[in-house]
Each structure stands twice: as structure tokens, then as C-alpha cells.
Amino acid sequence: MAITDLRQFIQLLEKENDLLRISDEVDLKFDISGYIRNTSDVEGPALLFENVKGYSMPVVGGLFSSRRLMLKAMETTEEDAVIHYQNAMKNLSEPQLVNSGPCKEVIKLGAQASLSDFPIPIHSELDSGPFITAGVAISKDIEDGGKNASIYRFEQQAERQLGVLSPIPHHLGLHYQKAEALGKPLEVAIAIGVSPAVLICTQWEAAYGVNELTLAGALQGQPLEVVKCETVDLEVPASAEIIIEGLMYPEKRQMEGPFGEFTGYYTSAYPKPFLEISAITHRKDAIFQTALTGLPTTDNHVLKMIPMEASCYAFLKQRFPGVNKVHFHGAGGVGLLAVVSIKQHTKYEARNMLATMISAQGTKLVIAVDEDVDVFDMDKVMWAVCTRSQADKDLIVLPRTAAFQLDPSVPEVGVTTTMGIDATKPYGEEFEEVTTIPGAEKLPDILKLWKK
Ligand SMILES: Cc1cc2nc3c(=O)[nH]c(=O)nc-3n(C[C@H](O)[C@H](O)[C@H](O)COP(=O)(O)O)c2cc1C
Ligand SMILES: [Mn+2]
The missing domain is CATH 2.30.110.10 (Electron Transport, Fmn-binding Protein; Chain A)
Incomplete structure (x- = not known):
């Protein structure tokens, strides 16, 4: 069923237990944003404030406070x-x-x-x-x-x-x-x-x-x-x-x-x-x-992610067919931090891709990982950085490029330094085996068992 207005989306979220009605009185000053802050930080439900001090009109917020809710809004899955x-x-x-x-x-x-x-x-x-x-x-x-x-x-x-x-x-x-x-x-x-x-x-x-x-x-x-x-x-x-x-x-x-x-x-x-x-x-x-805007991650970041990933993926795919997934992480607010997974076809292909991203896209930190690393799982991305890269050979630094205006760390207005980390395994070389447990993925879903 196509969602064509705000109410249908609210209904869908409520049906799927992703909407929380707040009936306690809330003040316009900081209460609503505070609640949205808190739900954003735990990837919780969207919020419908039914009792806003001084108003009979309800306020809805945090509808895009996590990627999970964004996918529901798009009626799609992460894969698609x-x-x-x-x-x-x-x-x-x-x-x-x-x-x-x-x-x-x-x-x-x-x-x-x-x-x-x-x-x-x-x-x-x-x-x-x-x-x-x-x-x-x-x-x-x-x-x-x-x-x-x-x-x-x-x-x-x-x-x-x-x-x-x-x-x-x-x-x-x-x-x-x-x-x-x-x-x-x-x-x-x-x-x-x-x-x-x-x-x-x-x-x-x-x-x-x-x-x-x-x-x-x-x-x-x-x-x-x-x-x-x-x-x-x-x-x-x-x-x-x-x-x-x-x-x-x-x-x-x-x-x-x-x-x-x-x-x-x-x-x-x-x-x-x-x-x-x-x-x-x-x-x-x-x-x-x-919608909340502020310290990542908020509605503001989540709303931008998939549109940016779609554009960037199309751009990279033309030149680097092995590119598998692109994720702009909220911590980069959203444009300054990206993770790209790639299946390399030649030696150093990931480095070429990184050099393209940190110059053409202006992304401040881009991390390249192999296809076996989930670009959305920062723990695994950092594991790859820690176990598949060495700073002396896998770090690319591009000094003096045009800066994103609102980055408070820049040395002078409009100027920045971008970097890429190649956290892929060296192409065509033997590498240590990753530990796995056969059949683990076929066992019953723990969260479902637990909720019962
Ligand atoms: C919640 C939210 C708030 C935003 N606030 C602003 C803003 O105040 N000013 C602005 O220029 N862009 C803001 N943006 C970003 C623009 O919407 C975005 O860059 C958009 O692509 C600009 O479109 P345009 O190229 O048609 O101007 C915001 C985005 C989101 C998701
Ligand atoms: Mn426009």
C-alpha cells in the first residue's frame, strides 16, 4: 500500500509498534526536542506528543530518527x-x-x-x-x-x-x-x-x-x-x-x-x-x-543518508564496478564520513576509489572495506581498520582541498584536509582466515525468542 500522507505513515508506525504516544504534558521549549533526542540515541520509536502545553494541536517528531524508520517510510529494506x-x-x-x-x-x-x-x-x-x-x-x-x-x-x-x-x-x-x-x-x-x-x-x-x-x-x-x-x-x-x-x-x-x-x-x-x-x-x-537537528544522529542526518548514498553509489559504480555498498555515517554529519565496500579486480583499486572520493566528493574520511564487512556496522568497520590496514601504507591524505563550510576544525575558512583508509585485504595475497561458527545464522532469532 502506498503511503501518500503523514497520517498513513503514523498509522503504519503505530501498527508496527514504532510509534509512542506521549500523553504527559510537554513544553515547547526543550521537552519535545529532548524526547526526540532520547529516542534518536536508542533508535527508539517515533513520538506523538498529544498534550503540548498551551496548544490543542499535537506534535509528531522523530519520524526519521533512525534508519529503521526511514526504511519504513520508504517501504523498502536495507538491501533494496x-x-x-x-x-x-x-x-x-x-x-x-x-x-x-x-x-x-x-x-x-x-x-x-x-x-x-x-x-x-x-x-x-x-x-x-x-x-x-x-x-x-x-x-x-x-x-x-x-x-x-x-x-x-x-x-x-x-x-x-x-x-x-x-x-x-x-x-x-x-x-x-x-x-x-x-x-x-x-x-x-x-x-x-x-x-x-x-x-x-x-x-x-x-x-x-x-x-x-x-x-x-x-x-x-x-x-x-x-x-x-x-x-x-x-x-x-x-x-x-x-x-x-x-x-x-x-x-x-x-x-x-x-x-x-x-x-x-x-x-x-x-x-x-x-x-x-x-x-x-x-x-x-x-x-x-x-524534526530534530543537532549532534548526530538525528532526523536531519537520517533523511539525507539514502539519497546521498544513491547518488554516490551511481557515481562510483561507473568507474569502479566492484563497489558494493556505500554508507554515509551520521557521525560525519552526513557528508564527512563514508564507508565503501568493494570487491577489487586489480591491485590498489580500493586506493583509486578512495582518492576519487576524497577529492571529488570532498568527504573528509572515507574507509574502504572488503565485501565481507557490513558498511553499516561501525564495530566491524573499525575491526577491519584495526586488522587490515597499516597507517604507513594504507592511509591516503589529501591536504588543502575545498572544505565543507560548517566544519569547525578547518584551519581557514573553505580549506580542509581529506583522508582515506584502505582497510581491505591486500589484493591477490593470502590473508588470515576470519573466524566463523557454522550454522549460527540458521538458529532461531534470539531477539524473537527473548521477547516471547
Ligand atoms: C531536517 C533538515 C533540515 C535542513 N535545513 C536546512 C537549512 O536550514 N538550510 C539549508 O540550506 N539546507 C537545509 N537542509 C539541507 C537541504 O534540504 C538539502 O541540502 C537540499 O538538498 C537542498 O536542496 P536545494 O539544492 O534544492 O536547495 C536541511 C535538511 C534536512 C533533512
Ligand atoms: Mn533544488
């Missing part, structure tokens, strides 16, 4: 996830325009619209205020109409004002830059509480001008239904819980931040553009969705 995502990228489908949808049950225009109606959480200690963290911003190029849909953080600055972080070359930032250069306001709509496919499609690193929403239909196995907005010329997912519409005017800035980011550190405050809200529409019994 990357292929599933790649197949979807090959079968894009235009969103289907429909006349109306649940997101139009309540329509509030102009001064009727207010962010105070919505339980927007405050996440980390030094955050400047409440942030919408699971909103998909939809906008288009003011000249050629090319569309974009992606997740950006939005700071609640006033009743009808949201600060926007979309630094160039991110596409909302480019849309705004173009509109501003022409002295015109940019129309933006933000969809909150959408089908998992809509959130996941936004993490596809699609080229400028490509509408990420064309991937959502392919991911969810049926066309994405969209409706026209009330006050801006944009189309938004019909089944969304909440839609915020507004304009980003040229030459206007306000201080935004700090905010606890996915690096595990705060990004500091500086003046940024903002959205002036022209309308809010929502379901009658809307559910507000939030």
Missing part, C-alpha cells in the same frame, strides 16, 4: 533501499493538479493567519527561538518558472514572519537572489506534515531547475497530488497538514540564529532574508511535524 531510490530517480512523474485537498480545510488570509496557532518547538539550548525544521519550501525561478522543493529551517520571528536560511548555492537562496536583483518579491509556500516521500525527495541533490517533487510520486508509487495556493502562484501537496504562504521581499534582512545544527554545533546569528506570511491553510485537526 539504494536501488529503490535510484529507480525512482529514473521514473520521475509530474505532480497532478487537483481542485482541493485536506490542506484547505481551514483557510486564514492576511491578518487572520498567525504562527501563534501552531506549536513550534524550541530545540537546542542556545537557539534564538522556535524553528520550523520539517517544512518543505516550494518556490520558482522568477524568470523561467523552474520549480524547487526543499527543506530549510525557518525561525519564528513574529506572528507572520519567518527567518529563512538557504545560503547560495541552495536553490531557494538562488531564487531569492534572482528576484532581489530584479527588485521583486519572491513567492514561497511551506508545506508541513507531508507524506514521507515528499520529505525524502527533497534530499535528492537535483540540479538547479529540477523540481524535486517529481521524485515524490515515483517514491510513493503514485502521483503526488498538488493544489493551488491562495495568495501565491504555487502548487503544494494537497494532503499536507499545514501550508504557509508568503513573500520574501528584496533588500530586507533580520538577524536569524543561532541554531543548533547537524554538525553538532551552533551556527551563529547574522542577518538573513525573511518570509512575510500572506496566508496559512491547514487541516481542521492538523498535526504539527517537527
